[in-house]
Amino acid sequence: MKPALAGFDRAVSAILGIALIAGGLLVIGWWAEIDPVRDLFGYADQEWYTAAPEQNWWPWALAAATLTGLALGGWLLLENVRPNRAGELELETGVEVGTATIETGPLAEATAAILSRSPEVEEATGIAIDDRGGRTVRITMTAKPDVPLEHLRRLAEEARADITRAIESDELTTQFFVRYLPVPEPE
Numbered sequence: 001m002k003p004a005l006a007g008f009d010r011a012v013s014a015i016l017g018i019a020l021i022a023g024g025l026l027v028i029g030w031w032a033e034i035d036p037v038r039d040l041f042g043y044a045d046q047e048w049y050t051a052a053p054e055q056n057w058w059p060w061a062l063a064a065a066t067l068t069g070l071a072l073g074g075w076l077l078l079e080n081v082r083p084n085r086a087g088e089l090e091l092e093t094g095v096e097v098g099t100a101t102i103e104t105g106p107l108a109e110a111t112a113a114i115l116s117r118s119p120e121v122e123e124a125t126g127i128a129i130d131d132r133g134g135r136t137v138r139i140t141m142t143a144k145p146d147v148p149l150e151h152l153r154r155l156a157e158e159a160r161a162d163i164t165r166a167i168e169s170d171e172l173t174t175q176f177f178v179r180y181l182p183v184p185e186p187e
Contacts, residue, residue, distance in 0.1 A: 003132055003133045005079055005080070006132055008076075009076065009080065012072075012076065026040070026041075084129055084130040084131075085105060085128065085129065085130065087103070087104065087130070087135075088101040088102065088103055088104070089101065089102050089104050089135060089167060089169075089171065089172060091167055091168065091169070092168060092169065102166075102167060104128030104135055104137060104172065105127065105128045107128065107137065107163065107166070107167075107172075108126030108127050108128045108137040108138070108139065109125075109126050109127075110126075111124075111126050111137065111139055111159050111162070111163060112124035112125050112126030112139050112140075114159065114162075115139065115141055115155060115156075115159055118155055120143055120144060120147040120151060120152070120155075121141050121142065121143055121147075121152075121155070122142045122143060122144060122181060123141075123142040124139060124140065124141045124142070125139070125140050126138065126139045126140075128172075131173075134173055135171065135172050135173065136172070136173045136174070136175055137163060137172055137173070137174045137175070138174075138175045138177070139156070139159065139174070139175070139176050139177070140176075140177040140178075140179060141155070141156070141176065141177070141178050141179070142179045142180075142181060143178060143179070143180055143181065144180075144181055145180050145181055145182065145183045145184075147180075149178065152176075152178050156174075156176035159174075159176075160174045160176075
């Protein structure tokens with residue numbers, strides 16, 4: 001998740017949370033017959049609230065609020081659900097002519113392919129994402145139920161060392177997830 005999106009998510013959550021807490025406290029204050037809350041509602045023009053749904057602008061205002069809410073909610077949902085691809089990583093070349101880049105997605109896939117060659121690993125998948133401004137290679141290994149976790153840790157550490165050697169940088173974070181297959185039922 002990119003930092004700007006994370007900040008926007010937090011701002012929207014904070015605004016909605018504060019509005020819901022304030023509304024809830026006002027309802028509780030009205031129910032508990034607290035004088036300042038009753039006075040606050042006393043300033044409201046009751047006739048306006050009863051006449052508003054009968055006005056010509058009311059359906060348009062509801063439609064605009066609904067469409068705005070759906071558009072904002074849909075956009076936030078899409079931005080938060082789809083992983084942010086990490087893209088290219090610029091490598092140090094040591095020379096002043098030209099640049100070298102590496103695609104982080106294929107690097108993650110290649111690492112997963114190498115890990116899946118191990119007899120203890122049934123399957124491995126890899127993706128590269130942008131997680132709050134930091135590039136991360138995320139590898140998921142699916143292993144047989146009898147494989148010790150310590151062995152999988154060694155495999156993950158070797159893969160992480162290979163990635164670090166390949167890019168000659170610590171700019172790319174690595175995450176390893178392990179999923180164990182279910183234990184077979186005894187026959």
